[in-house]
Amino acid sequence: MAQVRKGFPEDFLWGGATAANQLEGAYNEDGKGMSAADVIAWIPKEQRTGDHVMEVSSERLEDILSGKFEARFPKRDGVDFYHRYKEDIALFAEMGFKVFRLSIHWSRIFPNGDDAQPNEAGLQFYDDVFDELHKYGIEPLVTLSHYETPLGLTQKYNGWASREVVGFFANYAETVFKRYKDKVKYWISFNEINVMTISPFTGGGVVIDQAENQLQTTYQALHHQFVASSLATQLLHEIIPGAQMGCMLARMETYANTCNPEDVLKAQKENQMNLFFTDVHARGEYPKYMERFFNENNVVIQKEPGDDELLKEYTVDYISFSYYMSLTVTASPEGERAKGNLFGGVKNPYLKASDWGWQIDPIGLRITLNNFYDRYQKPLFIVENGLGAYDKVEEDGSIHDTYRMDYLRQHIEQMKEAIIDGVDLIGYTSWGPIDLVSMSTSEMSKRYGFIYVDLDDVGNGTLKRSKKDSFNWYKKVIASNGEEL
Ligand code: BG6
Numbered sequence: 001m002a003q004v005r006k007g008f009p010e011d012f013l014w015g016g017a018t019a020a021n022q023l024e025g026a027y028n029e030d031g032k033g034m035s036a037a038d039v040i041a042w043i044p045k046e047q048r049t050g051d052h053v054m055e056v057s058s059e060r061l062e063d064i065l066s067g068k069f070e071a072r073f074p075k076r077d078g079v080d081f082y083h084r085y086k087e088d089i090a091l092f093a094e095m096g097f098k099v100f101r102l103s104i105h106w107s108r109i110f111p112n113g114d115d116a117q118p119n120e121a122g123l124q125f126y127d128d129v130f131d132e133l134h135k136y137g138i139e140p141l142v143t144l145s146h147y148e149t150p151l152g153l154t155q156k157y158n159g160w161a162s163r164e165v166v167g168f169f170a171n172y173a174e175t176v177f178k179r180y181k182d183k184v185k186y187w188i189s190f191n192e193i194n195v196m197t198i199s200p201f202t203g204g205g206v207v208i209d210q211a212e213n214q215l216q217t218t219y220q221a222l223h224h225q226f227v228a229s230s231l232a233t234q235l236l237h238e239i240i241p242g243a244q245m246g247c248m249l250a251r252m253e254t255y256a257n258t259c260n261p262e263d264v265l266k267a268q269k270e271n272q273m274n275l276f277f278t279d280v281h282a283r284g285e286y287p288k289y290m291e292r293f294f295n296e297n298n299v300v301i302q303k304e305p306g307d308d309e310l311l312k313e314y315t316v317d318y319i320s321f322s323y324y325m326s327l328t329v330t331a332s333p334e335g336e337r338a339k340g341n342l343f344g345g346v347k348n349p350y351l352k353a354s355d356w357g358w359q360i361d362p363i364g365l366r367i368t369l370n371n372f373y374d375r376y377q378k379p380l381f382i383v384e385n386g387l388g389a390y391d392k393v394e395e396d397g398s399i400h401d402t403y404r405m406d407y408l409r410q411h412i413e414q415m416k417e418a419i420i421d422g423v424d425l426i427g428y429t430s431w432g433p434i435d436l437v438s439m440s441t442s443e444m445s446k447r448y449g450f451i452y453v454d455l456d457d458v459g460n461g462t463l464k465r466s467k468k469d470s471f472n473w474y475k476k477v478i479a480s481n482g483e484e485l
Contacts, residue, residue, distance in 0.1 A: 016433025159205025
């Protein structure tokens with residue numbers, strides 16, 4: 001009889017996750033071109049109309065590029081990892097990281113997206129970063145596209161709305177696979193691919209007001225990303241035998257507010273709409289339930305000959321996902337709305353929420369892991385999880401972030417339970433091990449890190465790094481392979 005697992009496997013990959021556009025800065029150095037993230041402005045809280053500010057209209061883009069719209073663009077500066085990566089990686093190593101998730105800023109390699117030749121300085125930068133990681137025995141986990149579509153592709157092709165972008169992406173993927181074939185084993189094609197349905201600009205450099213039928217354009221752009229992901233998987237397996245490609249979903253485990261079948265049906269539908277993306281990536285075909293949705297919404301996906309076969313043949317090797325919260329939905333129009341970075345729902349009375357209103361649900365992570373594994377039987381990798389919170393720096397410089405340790409502890413406990421349930425979980429990278437710019441609000445005050453960065457929302461600060469209490473706590477978690485929490 002097979003042995004029941006008692007805890008984390010010996011080779012479990014503990015670490016942290018980041019994205020180039022929120023971390024690196026140096027947006028116009030060493031030949032880098034502009035990307036979608038570089039034109040996302042920070043809007044002071046009082047002036048925000050929605051929770052997140054991730055969309056850019058045609059008019060706004062023109063005003064930004066002509067200088068008519070003046071604002072801060074924090075993702076251009078990040079937290080200066082570009083110049084401080086050695087110091088930062090040394091701190092990750094001190095915590096005992098086995099893996100570090102980062103993205104390659106596509107426009108650092110192909111400044112306009114469609115250039116004939118890559119930018120050598122950009123390639124060299126990631127060579128240096130990977131070498132530095134390997135110096136400490138840290139495995140890089142690399143996302144090819146984390147909201148960083150080159151702006152040149154938006155201006156010329158309306159981003160992923162155009163099929164041509166598939167070819168440019170494949171060229172980019174092939175370039176970096178060949179360059180880093182001895183340095184990177186774990187890859188992810190698109191970060192939170194489902195974000196395209198929330199923000200086509202952030203998800204795919206698509207200025208959606210240029211589309212006649214916005215839903216059609218959104219799902220067509222997604223089709224292009226699915227095809228591009230399969231092409232990248234094919235290339236990866238040819239160029240780096242043994243390397244693994246993962247997909248990445250912002251998973252929203254969705255509960256019914258009551259046992260009223262109408263609520264249950266609503267939750268089932270929402271779960272399907274969220275799992276659609278991993279269904280395509282992992283099962284290699286569009287699920288049946290989407291046919292009805294497409295039909296009722298006048299969406300007709302334009303496929304090229306060979307697309308279906310490509311999706312079927314080159315499915316992902318593992319499923320990765322972000323998990324911050326769960327959602328609760330009701331079929332009734334009443335009910336107090338809950339907040340989230342991307343999605344809404346109603347308030348779940350059994351859960352507490354973060355300072356930003358995200359409903360904290362550690363058991364939901366165990367449910368998510370079990371559901372994913374039941375559905376796909378592929379290895380799972382949690383590549384984002386964490387608590388965005390305000391931190392207070394004491395007079396002596398210390399930061400007592402017990403709330404962060406509590407959040408992470410409770411989630412790691414549930415991961416262990418899921419492993420005992422039989423789930424094949426291969427790793428965990430908590431989001432933002434070092435404070436970085438928020439994706440949804442471009443704030444600095446929303447902090448996830450074990451490492452504090454002295455920088456505020458308006459750009460003041462020395463960028464000095466310091467350890468929060470959670471730094472030594474996470475170090476202990478890793479050293480004990482998840483036993484000491
Ligand atoms: C995920 C993204 O949605 O959540 C990250 O992949 C992001 O880029 C993270 O930073 C946390 O969201 P936020 O808005 O708090 O930065």
